[in-house]
Amino acid sequence: MIIRNVRVFHEENPVHVRLESGMVMDVYPADPAVKEGMDGHGYFLVSGFTDLHVHGAGGADFSCGEAEKVIQADAMLTRLGTTSYLATTFYLPDGPNDHLNILRDLFHSGRCPGMKGIHLEGPFIAPEKRGGILPDRIAPYKRSILEDITNTCGDALKMMTIAPEIDETESIIRDMKSRDIIASFGHSNANAEETRQALEMGVDHVTHICNAMRPIHHRETGPIPEIVNSGATVQIISDGVHLAPRMVRFLASLLGYSRCVCITDGMLSTGLPDGEYVYQGKAFRAKNGEARFIHDDGLIGTNLSVREIAARFMHFTACSLEDAVRTVTENPCRVLGTHPFHDCVQPGSVADLLLVDQDLNLHHVWKDGNLVV
Template sequence: MSLTLADARIVTPEGVHDGWLTIEDGRITHVGHGSAPGPGLSVGGRHVVPGFVDVHNHGGAGGSFPTGEQDKACEAVALHRRHGTTTTVASLVTDSVEGLTRAAAALAELCEEGLLAGIHYEGPYIAKARCGAHDPTLLREPSPQEFAGLVKAGRGHVRMVTIAPELPGALDTIRMAVAEGVIAALGHSDADYDQTITGIEAGASVATHLYNAMPPLGHRAPGPVAALLDDERVTVELVNDGVHVHPAMLRLAYEVAGPGRTMLITDAMSATGLGDGDYVLGPMQVRVEGGVARLVEGGSIAGSTLTMDVAFRRSVQEVGMSLPDAVQVASLTPARVLGLAGRIGSIAVGKAADLVVLSDSLEVAGVMKDGVWITEP
């Protein structure tokens, strides 16, 4: 079956052009300029961008990935797909090893079905002083042997682990993760500049939600932020919801790291897509007020209620990114980090037809996954 999308403003990392594209068997077969050579579905001059890729997401629509409940996970993925995220990594939070193992085994089945793109362990190998919305009583020192068991539980679908590099055993665990093909991310850490550099040297290549749950940038004590931004080997996650990071600091990170080392994440939790109220994130009780999720005890920010379309829109309208750069940080850069840039992340011949149609105000007007409309424009 062939479908041509015509009268489109196609956004690639190289630029924006008026044109058309053809899809056959779930893949893009042609990308052209100007008028389509034959009949097609007009998108009315709206923007067409690649599907968003979210490497750090805890759930939505009442579903929480850390519980491992498959039906709820499916509902969460469906919500985020309607908002343009066609590729989702399921993030867990700190729990007992047994709890993490159960959740990973359940989510691995959804990875095998193609619903999820992988599993991310955000904890338990993080610093108590910077644990945020993680249960401090369940934190553990990193152990390569123990982590090997968690990798095994994910049956080849563990994509990332967040580790505080200053903890005993952290460097060996980072090395072991990288050797197993798992991305080591530094975060929820009280590390100083030198300890962060040591973690990068051990193989860490991602900063878990830069700025959040780590010491702030200082002119005499630069801390992890400077180390992570300055190193060309590191890609930084940013939560662009107007709550986690001030737009000026997000702009600073983007200008230093550039679109090739910056990626938007949602850090979404189960309340995403729902109203204010009481929810859970792993074993922690969360209250959402005014769309902001915080722990009932202590008040720490507990993930977000963000969707990627909002983060994309804010990046253009609040941060000042160009559309091609916003596409790169929302799609291509995270796809590259996951090792999937050959298949997704940009509009190019041969890639999967994961597409989002956006209005002039960058509101979602249509979403396609593997050539099938989720929401038809």
């Protein structure tokens, strides 16, 4: 298949792109005489977007324990332009954890082609910074629990959010690193010193910065300055609610665009109309991109695609289209270790592609070279 008359970031002039066997086979100067394939109308052809932190979509969540529902969520995310993601969920210290067995099996089967692994929020997090995580998903660190987690998830477990002030921090970080599990700082009440030590021990990623962690104080500075001064990549929910637009711009100016990873923290209502839904037995309301528990109005996530999050990031920071796209392609792919073949349009790249305009409106989606939308 040929996608003709498109722009790609590393080429000055329009190009044609040839796809074959799920790969980008060739990128060459556009020839107006060529009429074969699909006309891209001069829009930008970019890699499919990656979301490292999403709980579900299309009426299904990754914690539901039903394979067909998980596949349903995967399909919706693809239609929304999220062609790669980490299925974000929890571990129940007292069990059962059948939902993790299902996610692991789906990851290996290829029936959820967008799933690049599992991201666990907890259980080794601070109860006082649990946010929307229910109390039965939290436990103090025990090696036996970590062993059960890794035995259950196997190599599908790619990331785990931990609070570094927990006991035996160095041991758990070392264990995770030895298993190629990304240790992500989050849902933590750590002070500045505890944060600095964790970063020095090998924590190199941060779960939704500013949310579910101590704020900056002029005497006890908390974790945020330590994170900024490290080399860690940082998840940003740039919806204008979890983080105010000015805070998004401020963080981007401190971190630089190369360390910003836009994520959704998206709920099962993503891709569906505003209304009331149920997550893990608790009712929540989806409205204007926000997801809030009905009983206490607590903010639990978004109903936005990662494309919409990146578009807001671009608006809030006044960055270029290329920099905004980088926050949902190159940057998360570097975190996952799938760079460069999942985050650029060049011969040899995976043909997970989006056709977008200058404002990041979505026109078409290809998954493994097949037109989806």
